[in-house]
Amino acid sequence: MAAEMALLKPISKFSSTSHGFGSPRPYSKFYVINMSSATSQNSPKPKKAAKTGIKESLLTPRFYTTDFDEMETLFNTEINKNLNQSEFEALRQEFKTDYNQTHFVRSKEFKEAADKMQGPLRQIFVEFLERSCTAEFSGFLLYKELGRRLKIMKIYSLMLQKTNPVVAEIFSLMSRDEARHAGFLNKGLSDFNLALDLGFLTKARKYTFFKPKFIFYATYLSEKIGYWRYITIYRHLKANPEFQVYPIFKYFENWCQDENRHGDFFSALMKAQPQFLNDWKAKLWSRFFCLSVYVTMYLNDCQRTDFYEGIGLNTKEFDMHVIIETNRTTARIFPAVLDVENPEFKRKLDRMVEINQKLIAVGENQDISLVKNLKRIPIIAALASELLAAYLMPPIESGSVDFAEFEPQLVY
Ligand SMILES: [Fe+2]
Ligand SMILES: [Fe+2]
Secondary structure (H helix, E strand, O other), X not given: OOOOOOOOOOOOOOOXXXXXXXXXXXXXXXXXXXXXXXXXXXXXXXXXXXXXXXXXXXXXXXXXXXXXXHHHHHOOOOOOOOOOHHXXXXXXXXXHHOOOOOOOOOOOHHHHHHHHOOHHHHHHXXXXXXXXXXXXXXXXXXXXXXXXXXXXXEEEOOEEEEXXXXXXXXXXXXXXXHHHHHXXXXXXXXXXXXXXXXXHHHHHOOEEEXXXXXXXXHHHHHHXXXXXXXXXXXXXXXXXXXXXXXXXXXXXXXXXXXXXXXXXXXXXXXXXXXXXXXXXXXXXXXHHHHHHHHHHHHHHHHOOHHHHHHOOOOHHHHHHHHHHXXXXXXXXXXXXXXXXXXXXXXXXXXXXXXXXXXXHHHHHOOOOHHHHHHHHHHHHHHHHHHXXXXXXXXXXXXXXXXXXXXXXXXXX
């Protein structure tokens, strides 16, 4: 996965303050103490911050869990005759090739670039690395567990059932990729004298439960939108090297191919489950997930325009490009997508940004929580109404239930 992120605070590397999970680690070089907000490098009150805990919002990156028993049934080759094992075998070989095995090698440029970065840009870069690392790590956890669960043999009514070792291995190989991505981003944080404690994250984050069908929609979109984000940033910086302020972006070209392959694998998984793609409910859910993913990205990025402007991008133009391209890619497999190229869709997104800004302003003022909640009601109603209007815009019928002609496209 690649699309989303989370926040942490730096702490003096000599402090032995516990971060709330187990004993302090006095010999550890870096600490992660919470994820409530990004602060300057000299955060003065680590103890207070440690008590604050994790502040979650609708826009923070999520960790997902699912019904693993249902997943086992879906991919059981004895039960599901739609599983095209030769296609999965081909995908497994491709993942085993491990094109990026030697890609993620750092150079001394990283630390030098981080040291040069000061002030607000430095802070916003740290946040970018944290959120990206969290999103990649979220993919790692989900794929690792799916790999583990689909590999084992299970005893039902004294019958020994194999699930799907080929699909299981692909999940494990994808978790390898995501671990590599998360690790590379975390190394980037070390250039800023920070580190995300991934063990802490594993225990501390709330997990969002999605049924397998929804995991497919959400994860497919997350991988494809991640691909389009990375490749767009890469191409932009290649054309405008004066904005190449930190070398991590040079790695995005090969990196994003991992995300593209992950998305193609989910495409193959969905083809193997046509019941998730070929009825009216599938169309409604497809549109719902497209809308959720696009709006979340747009609102998140519009809160962080400093970052995108810092690398020479216009945030809204960048996001619309990513949304349009992701939507075109998604239309190859989802039975319905949103008409994001209709100018009205962007107008609605922009109104949501304005409403979201009002919501943030209410959260930041000094009112007591009752007053804040009362003030939030009409704003949330306005946001919900805008979301509903966007959802109800005439959709684009897409995908195909005749999957024979569909082949995943790798973009190189
Ligand atoms: Fe990734
Ligand atoms: Fe991925």
